Amino acid sequence: MKHLKxxxxxxxxxxLLLAACGGGSAPAEGTEVAGGExxxxxxxxxxxxxxGNKTATFIFTQEFDNLNPLYTNQWFTxxxxxxxxxxxxxxxxxxxxxxNLVTELPSTENGGISEDGRTLTFKLRDDIxxxxxxxxxxxxFVFTYEMTMDPNNTVASQSPYDEMESVVAAxxxxxxxxxxxxxxxxxxxxxxxxxxxxxxxxxxxxxxNLNAAxxxxxxxxxxxxxxxxxxxxxxxxxxVANENYWLGRPKLDEIFIRFVPDDASQIAALQNxxxxxxxxxxYSDIPALEEAGVQMxxxxxxxxxxxxxxxxxxxxxxxxxxxxxxxxxxALDRESLVNDLLLGRTGVAATYWDNxxxxxPSVAPYxxxxxKANELLDAAGWTDSNGDGTRDKDGVELVLKYGTTTRExxxxxxxxxxxxxxxxxxGTELINAENFFDGYxxxxxxxxxxxxxxEYSTTANFPDPHTSEWFCDQIPTDExxxxxxxxxxxxxxxxxxxxxxxxxVDAAAREATFHQISKHIFDQxxxxxxxxxxDIWAVNSRLTNVKLSGATPFYNIMEWDLAE
Amino acid sequence: xxKYIVRRLLQAIPLxxxxxxxxxxxxxxxxxxxxxxxxxxxTKPEDRARLTRQLxxxxxxxxxxxxxxxxxxxxxxxxxxxxxxxxxxxRHGVLRGDFGTSIVQTGRPVTEVIGERLPxxxxxxxxxEVIIVFGALLVGVFSALRQYSFFDNLLTGILFVGYSMPIxxxxxxxxxxxxxxxxxxxxPYLPTVGMFDPKVGETPxxxxxxxxxxxxxxxxxxxxxxxxxxxxxxxEVLGQDYIRTARSKGLPKREITFIHALxxxxxxxxxxxxxxxxxxxxxxxxxxxxxAWPGMGRLFIDGIDRGDTPVVMGILMMIAVSxxxxxxxxxxxxxxxxxxxxxx
Numbered sequence: 001m002k003h004l005k006x007x008x009x010x011x012x013x014x015x016l017l018l019a020a021c022g023g024g025s026a027p028a029e030g031t032e033v034a035g036g037e038x039x040x041x042x043x044x045x046x047x048x049x050x051x052g053n054k055t056a057t058f059i060f061t062q063e064f065d066n067l068n069p070l071y072t073n074q075w076f077t078x079x080x081x082x083x084x085x086x087x088x089x090x091x092x093x094x095x096x097x098x099x100n101l102v103t104e105l106p107s108t109e110n111g112g113i114s115e116d117g118r119t120l121t122f123k124l125r126d127d128i129x130x131x132x133x134x135x136x137x138x139x140x141f142v143f144t145y146e147m148t149m150d151p152n153n154t155v156a157s158q159s160p161y162d163e164m165e166s167v168v169a170a171x172x173x174x175x176x177x178x179x180x181x182x183x184x185x186x187x188x189x190x191x192x193x194x195x196x197x198x199x200x201x202x203x204x205x206x207x208x209n210l211n212a213a214x215x216x217x218x219x220x221x222x223x224x225x226x227x228x229x230x231x232x233x234x235x236x237x238x239x240v241a242n243e244n245y246w247l248g249r250p251k252l253d254e255i256f257i258r259f260v261p262d263d264a265s266q267i268a269a270l271q272n273x274x275x276x277x278x279x280x281x282x283y284s285d286i287p288a289l290e291e292a293g294v295q296m297x298x299x300x301x302x303x304x305x306x307x308x309x310x311x312x313x314x315x316x317x318x319x320x321x322x323x324x325x326x327x328x329x330x331a332l333d334r335e336s337l338v339n340d341l342l343l344g345r346t347g348v349a350a351t352y353w354d355n356x357x358x359x360x361p362s363v364a365p366y367x368x369x370x371x372k373a374n375e376l377l378d379a380a381g382w383t384d385s386n387g388d389g390t391r392d393k394d395g396v397e398l399v400l401k402y403g404t405t406t407r408e409x410x411x412x413x414x415x416x417x418x419x420x421x422x423x424x425x426x427g428t429e430l431i432n433a434e435n436f437f438d439g440y441x442x443x444x445x446x447x448x449x450x451x452x453x454x455e456y457s458t459t460a461n462f463p464d465p466h467t468s469e470w471f472c473d474q475i476p477t478d479e480x481x482x483x484x485x486x487x488x489x490x491x492x493x494x495x496x497x498x499x500x501x502x503x504x505v506d507a508a509a510r511e512a513t514f515h516q517i518s519k520h521i522f523d524q525x526x527x528x529x530x531x532x533x534x535d536i537w538a539v540n541s542r543l544t545n546v547k548l549s550g551a552t553p554f555y556n557i558m559e560w561d562l563a564e
Numbered sequence: 565x566x567k568y569i570v571r572r573l574l575q576a577i578p579l580x581x582x583x584x585x586x587x588x589x590x591x592x593x594x595x596x597x598x599x600x601x602x603x604x605x606x607t608k609p610e611d612r613a614r615l616t617r618q619l620x621x622x623x624x625x626x627x628x629x630x631x632x633x634x635x636x637x638x639x640x641x642x643x644x645x646x647x648x649x650x651x652x653x654x655r656h657g658v659l660r661g662d663f664g665t666s667i668v669q670t671g672r673p674v675t676e677v678i679g680e681r682l683p684x685x686x687x688x689x690x691x692x693e694v695i696i697v698f699g700a701l702l703v704g705v706f707s708a709l710r711q712y713s714f715f716d717n718l719l720t721g722i723l724f725v726g727y728s729m730p731i732x733x734x735x736x737x738x739x740x741x742x743x744x745x746x747x748x749x750x751x752p753y754l755p756t757v758g759m760f761d762p763k764v765g766e767t768p769x770x771x772x773x774x775x776x777x778x779x780x781x782x783x784x785x786x787x788x789x790x791x792x793x794x795x796x797x798x799x800e801v802l803g804q805d806y807i808r809t810a811r812s813k814g815l816p817k818r819e820i821t822f823i824h825a826l827x828x829x830x831x832x833x834x835x836x837x838x839x840x841x842x843x844x845x846x847x848x849x850x851x852x853x854x855x856a857w858p859g860m861g862r863l864f865i866d867g868i869d870r871g872d873t874p875v876v877m878g879i880l881m882m883i884a885v886s887x888x889x890x891x892x893x894x895x896x897x898x899x900x901x902x903x904x905x906x907x908x
Contacts, residue, residue: 062602065669236762264736274757482613
């Protein structure tokens with residue numbers, strides 16, 4: 001029975017290790033954990049810091065695909081740029097811009113925006129440096145533009161650089177950008193991640209492109225409060241304090257980002273303190289985390305869950321009637337839904353732009369009023385003439401195809417709404433599509449107009465309110481399959497308002513236009529809000545000074561500290 | 565024997581080509597790599613059109629397969645979008661040892677992407693497989709020798725509980741018991757996720773500690789199948805005449821069990837293990853995901869999710885090749901176990 005012996009032997013070893021680990025649970029004492037020999041082999045400890053090292057661990061449910069800001073659209077990568085790379089300006093927890101590389105944001109008042117709104121002048125600070133000590137100059141901005149537009153580089157997105165006529169370094173501290181047309185959402189889209197010319201120019205000259213540059217996986221020269229140190233595929237990435245950071249050295253010494261793809265595992269790691277910060281927490285997990293002493297942050301990042309009503313040719317004819325659309329809004333008890341399904345942790349959404357300054361102050365969600373809904377439906381001529389439980393008109397039954405993704409919370413909402421709509425005589429056929437987000441060319445159900453009402457949340461340029469979703473020429477067709485107006489709403493008044501805001505450079509005037517837009521969509525009930533869909537962050541209470549912004553979450557990460 | 569091996573290898577070539585073609589076509593219909601590119605909003609139409617062109621995704625599927633197979637350094641591509649193909653490709657194709665570059669991890673060679681994950685998966689999967697095979701042998705032989713005894717029934721009962729549980733349930737419940745709750749109760753506790761604590765580093769002790777729960781989860785559910793198999797083949801062999809002869813000759817019981825019976829009983833087991841071993845390279849998709857183990861299973865699922873055809877093809881072809889190789893190895897082991905088997 002020697003097999004049995006070896007199995008027993010392994011079990012004994014395992015038990016010993018288990019016991020050894022439990023002895024030193026505090027992360028700062030990590031080197032003691034495994035005892036003598038192993039600890040000295042630890043490659044992670046090469047920094048040589050003594051016991052007082054302030055280390056925080058974040059949990060990300062997605063691993064980076066590429067760290068070069070030009071080469072990724074990934075949200076989980078982009079949020080790290082406030083750590084080790086740099087935006088020209090960030091946004092604070094009120095979503096107000098905070099100048100970072102520039103001295104101030106251009107405006108018409110300070111002369112940074114030209115009369116015609118096409119030319120923007122950016123004044124750079126004179127004390128900004130890359131982590132290796134090289135000054136950051138206008139040349140780096142021009143280089144970032146050139147690399148984005150170079151046809152040999154397979155960059156993730158050229159927007160909004162492809163809208164530009166030219167980018168010029170007028171002097172080392174001045175960048176002048178000229179757009180082909182006035183471009184209102186510039187502040188939310190421009191200069192999100194600058195790349196170092198002195199590091200990457202030689203690579204580009206040698207290789208002809210940056211597609212396989214070492215920098216993409218090991219951006220050793222950065223411009224944030226932390227420096228990139230290492231990235232072990234599938235496992236973790238490590239960032240250390242940047243001694244050269246112009247706003248002062250950060251309070252934390254080291255940040256680990258661990259990649260944990262499973263949501264339930266993320267919760268477990270946050271509960272037992274293996275992670276200090278995690279995001280996209282489900283409402284149902286909040287009580288358990290709070291019980292474990294984890295703080296929860298609710299951060300609005302522009303997402304509002306709502307129903308889009310298909311007004312296109314393939315949509316249900318009843319939806320073309322404003323009264324019917326409003327009736328749907330009155331028929332849905334969204335207040336109770338928020339309290340029951342979402343544990344009262346969020347609120348009812350009225351417009352696509354809720355929790356931003358762009359909503360007309362007079363707008364409030366339609367109240368739950370089934371009597372009013374019945375009245376409106378009767379007035380629109382939809383009655384249950386054949387007694388089958390759903391209304392009809394001219395032989396057409398009022399049964400709506402109600403589609404969304406396969407996400408659990410959306411299925412639950414569908415079930416609740418199906419019941420409530422039936423109470424006012426509106427039938428629904430529930431559809432949950434795996435390919436919900438597929439475009440028109442791929443046959444996506446929403447894009448091709450095969451759904452009457454569809455539910456999801458999106459934001460185009462947060463914190464900028466601009467979206468192309470409501471333009472008539474964005475209705476997808478065989479000729480133009482990429483259009484984003486899946487609800488096929490073509491309203492000339494609305495389109496005129498969007499055309500106006502697209503080129504308005506005066507912030508107050510543009511905000512006023514958006515008040516009209518939000519009011520118009522609300523009154524017409526083109527879009528029926530369900531709930532605010534903020535990002536829920538979980539932060540271990542030992543991490544202090546944490547503020548989180550919707551647009552650039554880690555904007556004040558240099559001030560984060562550890563309470564002992 | 566050499567002739568046999570060479571013949572088998574030559575037969576494998578058309579088979580692998582056919583497999584690669586089928587997988588490539590299936591992969592094209594799986595996911596669109598440019599749909600969201602990991603972001604929270606759909607890719608802008610202009611970017612989608614540009615990347616489709618730059619990555620050659622606008623080419624017909626047979627051309628894409630051809631490029632994958634033999635490379636595109638002889639064909640020109642239109643990079644700047646003026647409608648004129650002007651730049652020669654850089655790929656050499658699988659037949660010249662170039663598995664291409666990842667779409668998701670822009671520009672990284674597939675072999676490098678797979679290479680950094682494969683050892684992690686092997687550590688996890690081989691440990692589990694060794695525990696499963698030796699454990700199942702022990703349990704199987706024991707159960708066969710004491711058929712219908714209390715211990716046979718008890719072990720069978722426990723194993724079937726494991727066999728009938730979904731792995732994610734075992735994985736998550738052990739994690740909550742031994743990591744979260746043990747810590748809360750002030751007991752020695754196991755880590756939840758990862759292959760090692762990055763703060764401590766990649767030490768053998770750390771890896772063993774982090775392996776306990778995933779290895780347990782993988783082993784627990786696979787134990788029953790193997791041990792039941794061994795039990796039944798052992799029972800069959802133990803009832804045969806030559807075993808009775810051996811017993812009547814007065815041979816020691818241990819020798820009868822492990823030399824005479826087990827060697828003959830292990831022939832079908834070798835077949836099963838031989839089929840399973842190459843699949844270990846693919847990793848354990850669910851277990852690796854739950855325990856955040858940086859292995860092949862996660863790489864594969866991530867690749868499928870984001871339509872990273874080169875990486876997924878690389879993994880699948882690696883498994884296909886190793887299935888062929890392990891089949892040949894299995895045949896060789898047959899000949900050793902049963903001298904009556906001849907391949908020439």
